Amino acid sequence: MIKAVDITHKYNNDLALNRVNLEIKKGEFVSIIGESGSGKSTLLSILSTLLKPSEGDVIFNDTNYKEIENIDTFRQTNIGFIFQFHYLINYLNVKDNLKIANEKVSEEEINTLLEKLDIQELVNKYPSEISGGQRQRVAIARAMMNKPTVIFADEPTGNLDSKNSLKVFELFKKLSNEGTIIIVATHDLKLAALADTIYEVKDGQL
Numbered sequence: 001m002i003k004a005v006d007i008t009h010k011y012n013n014d015l016a017l018n019r020v021n022l023e024i025k026k027g028e029f030v031s032i033i034g035e036s037g038s039g040k041s042t043l044l045s046i047l048s049t050l051l052k053p054s055e056g057d058v059i060f061n062d063t064n065y066k067e068i069e070n071i072d073t074f075r076q077t078n079i080g081f082i083f084q085f086h087y088l089i090n091y092l093n094v095k096d097n098l099k100i101a102n103e104k105v106s107e108e109e110i111n112t113l114l115e116k117l118d119i120q121e122l123v124n125k126y127p128s129e130i131s132g133g134q135r136q137r138v139a140i141a142r143a144m145m146n147k148p149t150v151i152f153a154d155e156p157t158g159n160l161d162s163k164n165s166l167k168v169f170e171l172f173k174k175l176s177n178e179g180t181i182i183i184v185a186t187h188d189l190k191l192a193a194l195a196d197t198i199y200e201v202k203d204g205q206l
Ligand SMILES: Nc1ncnc2c1ncn2[C@@H]1O[C@H](COP(=O)(O)OP(=O)(O)OP(=O)(O)O)[C@@H](O)[C@H]1O
Pocket: 011, 012, 014, 015, 016, 034, 035, 036, 037, 038, 039, 040, 041, 042, 043
């Protein structure tokens, strides 16, 4: 469960989020829509511990983010990130890109994950040798390596065609059915509609 309580965020003196409240349950698939500059990325950053809000609290299960001593460890064990640009490492093949996220993971686990994303045949390829949609699926696999409780995705399909975008969202659906919370910001209303819950951010308000 993730709960935002009266989150307000200012960059210098500019109000980006204004008293946002929301509660997201285990396995819930949430999409966040809204115009450019409305505050989607700011909200995702705050919910994912990357940014401290000016005011308000984020509660993860029973823990307030403010009480977490080692935020890096917390993030590594609980949270997966997917961005518009995949940030794979070009000089490492798919398998090694995944191992970077969790070096203790077995070959077998990697293969199972790749099969789930239908990219098992790419395990020894380099990012430059595969398509944009395949790269994004590798990035999703990487986000899943530590079996996070929550996956945050900020415009994950911004660089993909409609067929690959749909694949990514179908995958989110599958993961949420297995109990992972998925929180995705998107401009694409058709894709957003595949989520369990849609929130719109408008001038910093939900
Ligand atoms: N690092 C920053 N410093 C100052 N202002 C910022 C910063 N990041 C965002 N803002 C401002 O905060 C507001 C919300 O920005 P945010 O990036 O959250 O919007 P967004 O909904 O994600 O937009 P987009 O759809 O274009 O990605 C905007 O007015 C933006 O200019």
